[in-house]
Amino acid sequence: MSIIKKDLNDGEVANTNRTIGYFPARTSPKEGAFDWEIAKGVVVRNLFNKDVSKDLMVKEEDGEPYGKFKDLCKEKFEERLDEPKMWEHIESMYFSSEAFFKIAPECLLFKILPSFTSSKNPLGDLFSSLMQDYYNDNPERIKRNFLEQQLVDTLRSERVLKKHTASRYSKNIEEAPYLPFLQELFCQDIKFLSDHPKYLIQNLEEFLKLYGYLYTAQLALNIGGFTDEPFVRPVYFILENEIASVERTDLVKQGHQRVSKSLGLIFPYLTMSEAIQDVASQGRRIPIWSLLKQLRSEDAVALKTYAVAFAKQRETEFSYDTSNSDAQYWLNALMQLSIKQFDPGKTRASAHAKFLKSTETELCSTFVRSRGRVGKILIMNQDYLSLLTNLCIGQNERLLFHDLLDAFSARGVYFDKSTQQALIKFYERVGNVERMSDSGDAVYVRKTV
Numbered sequence: 001m002s003i004i005k006k007d008l009n010d011g012e013v014a015n016t017n018r019t020i021g022y023f024p025a026r027t028s029p030k031e032g033a034f035d036w037e038i039a040k041g042v043v044v045r046n047l048f049n050k051d052v053s054k055d056l057m058v059k060e061e062d063g064e065p066y067g068k069f070k071d072l073c074k075e076k077f078e079e080r081l082d083e084p085k086m087w088e089h090i091e092s093m094y095f096s097s098e099a100f101f102k103i104a105p106e107c108l109l110f111k112i113l114p115s116f117t118s119s120k121n122p123l124g125d126l127f128s129s130l131m132q133d134y135y136n137d138n139p140e141r142i143k144r145n146f147l148e149q150q151l152v153d154t155l156r157s158e159r160v161l162k163k164h165t166a167s168r169y170s171k172n173i174e175e176a177p178y179l180p181f182l183q184e185l186f187c188q189d190i191k192f193l194s195d196h197p198k199y200l201i202q203n204l205e206e207f208l209k210l211y212g213y214l215y216t217a218q219l220a221l222n223i224g225g226f227t228d229e230p231f232v233r234p235v236y237f238i239l240e241n242e243i244a245s246v247e248r249t250d251l252v253k254q255g256h257q258r259v260s261k262s263l264g265l266i267f268p269y270l271t272m273s274e275a276i277q278d279v280a281s282q283g284r285r286i287p288i289w290s291l292l293k294q295l296r297s298e299d300a301v302a303l304k305t306y307a308v309a310f311a312k313q314r315e316t317e318f319s320y321d322t323s324n325s326d327a328q329y330w331l332n333a334l335m336q337l338s339i340k341q342f343d344p345g346k347t348r349a350s351a352h353a354k355f356l357k358s359t360e361t362e363l364c365s366t367f368v369r370s371r372g373r374v375g376k377i378l379i380m381n382q383d384y385l386s387l388l389t390n391l392c393i394g395q396n397e398r399l400l401f402h403d404l405l406d407a408f409s410a411r412g413v414y415f416d417k418s419t420q421q422a423l424i425k426f427y428e429r430v431g432n433v434e435r436m437s438d439s440g441d442a443v444y445v446r447k448t449v
Contacts, residue, residue, distance in 0.1 A: 003286070003294045005278045008302040011309035017271035017341075017348075020171055021285040022129060022178050023219065024122035024363075025267050027354040034362040035120040040204050041111030042124030046168055047194055048106060049135040050161045057113045065110040069160060070095050076154050094151060104142070104152050105200050106161065121170035126215065127208060128168040129175045130186040136194045173279055178287040179218050179230050185411055186211055189391045196449050203387050209366050210384060214412050216363045220262035223269050226288040226335075227328075234414045235259060237367070237378040239385065239422050244371040250416045256368050256378045260360070267355045268338035276306065276334065288335075295327040303330035307337060314341040314348075380413075385426065386448060388413065393447040398434065401443040 019025045024034060045051060056068040064070070070091070077087055094103060101107045112124075144152060154160065169175065177183040193200040193207060214235075222230035236255045238244060246252060273288050286294070295303075304322065307330055311318035317340065320333045342352035360368070367378050380388070392407035393399050399407065401424065408415065415423060427433040427445050436442035 002296060002299055002302075003278060003282070003291060004276050004299050004302060008276060008306040011305050013306070013309050013313040014275065015313070017267070017275075017351075019267060019270040019274050021125070021173065021175050021274065021279075022270055022287070023216075023266055024126055025270060025355055026122070026358055027351045034123050034358075036123070036205055036208060037111045038120045039123040039127055039208055041108045042121070042168075043127050043131070043190070043204070043208065044105050044108040045112065045164055046128055046131045046134070047136055047190060048139065049137070049164050050106060050109065051164045051166075052109050052113060053160055053162050056160060064095075064097070065113045066095070066100055066107070069110070069155070072160070073151055073154050077150065080150070090147060094148075102201055103148060104155060105194070105197055105204075106155055108204070109161070123212075125169050125171075126212070127186075129177060130183050130211065130215065131168070131190065132177060132183060132187070133168075134187040134190075136191055139194045140197060142197050174284045176284065176286045176290060179215065179222065181230065181232055182211075182215060182218055182411070188394065192391055192394050199390075199449050206384060206387055207391075210388065212363050213367050216263075216359065217256075217259045218412050220259050220266055223265050223288070224262065226269075226292055229289055230287075232410060232412050234409070235378065235412050236414045236416060237380045238415070238419050239426065240369075240379045240381045242419060242422055244374045244377050246374055248374075248416060248418065250414070251377055252374060254414070256364065256376050259364075260376065263356055263359055264342075264352070265339070266359070267352060268342060269335055272334050272338035276303070288331075292328060292331060295331065297325070297327060300325050300327040300330055303327055303334060307333050310334065310337055315346075316340045316343075382426070385423075386430075389427075389445065390447045390449050393445065396447075398444040398446040401445055404445050 026034075052069075056072070058065050058067050074087055074091070077090060078084060081087065094100060101111070166172075167174065189207070189211075193203065217235050218230065218233060221233040221235075234250070234254050235258075236250045238248075238251060244251060269288060273291060274285075277286065277291055279285050304324075307320065308318065308322070310316075314337070316337055318337075321329075324330070342348050367380070367384075368376050369379050370376050388408065388411075389404065392404055392411075405415065405420065424433065424443065430448070432446040432448055434444040434446065436444065
């Protein structure tokens with residue numbers, strides 16, 4: 001059975017570009033594709049494989065999303081408390097919007113109740129794709145005081161939390177991972193966080209923003225080379241208090257400026273992939289590099305027919321050999337045509353420019369800074385560095401500094417020699433370095449969790 005749509009031979013081309021999978025591609029952030037609160041709720045749902053019971057769901061216009069849960073807690077406490085007025089103190093301590101979501105990770109499930117079927121889900125879908133079917137069925141638990149434990153016991157009761165049985169994706173279409181190497185590390189790192197629940201609560205948004213950028217950068221740098229399975233590409237950062245200069249060539253040539261040049265491929269390639277593969281029948285979306293491997297020789301006719309029709313509909317120059325019968329040739333042609341439709345001066349160019357702007361603003365700006373003649377570079381502040389260090393050390397108590405650098409690199413985070421020296425000074429300053437010899441050859445870095 002072919003992986004491509006049966007109707008490509010009809011020569012019908014939609015007037016709009018649609019990308020549903022692998023990236024929250026939007027031509028304007030106003031469409032709500034970058035809601036980090038929703039994303040946090042989706043990740044926690046996937047991580048613990050739990051949903052809030054439908055009986056406790058509250059619509060957005062009806063007030064606090066945890067309002068019915070609060071009423072249930074009040075009922076439980078009043079059964080146990082001799083002084084009814086005690087509830088007022090408990091309510092003020094734990095049920096303000098700032099306090100409630102810090103009680104336990106599962107409280108974040110209430111973030112996704114009002115907007116579960118809204119347009120705010122694509123960012124959550126990105127992380128669902130990174131998680132695949134992973135969940136932690138035996139997470140660590142926090143030791144709590146009596147009052148908090150009563151709240152958490154009620155929260156984790158069968159009346160409140162149910163097993164998540166629906167699809168993890170908002171459109172009910174599964175996705176094979178686009179970046180398998182990053183997907184594996186994401187699951188490893190989210191497990192580490194779930195084994196340290198307080199640290200998870202404190203750092204989940206920062207964790208997602210870090211991986212949001214790493215995924216964006218690696219997708220941009222890999223998507224054009226779809227003849228091979230993606231592999232990690234170097235992306236260079238410096239610490240925020242370092243001085244950048246044009247002499248630091250890795251920082252300039254293999255930093256965000258390189259990523260930025262490749263961002264323009266994401267929207268065209270993913271929309272074309274969505275247009276030609278038979279996602280509905282398969283019930284599963286696959287990346288372009290996997291699509292290429294599954295093409296059959298007889299798919300060439302349909303792809304060629306679609307390429308001719310696409311170029312005509314988009315009023316794009318067509319300069320391909322129609323006698324060629326290789327399916328890979330026509331897949332390459334379609335990807336090239338998908339880019340040409342956004343050429344400067346064409347009517348679709350402005351939509352593509354808006355996609356690039358929203359991607360830079362929402363997924364890249366946390367780490368990108370402009371430094372004069374050097375241009376845009378990537379910076380890592382102390383909070384993100386500490387988080388990344390703890391993730392990379394993971395279940396170990398410490399790592400050799402060079403092994404830690406390898407763990408950074410595996411996630412796509414590279415540092416040049418100058419920044420490596422700055423890293424050691426930072427670790428010494430915060431007190432998590434061990435030197436095992438006077439020569440300094442064996443430098444270990446300890447985690448802080």
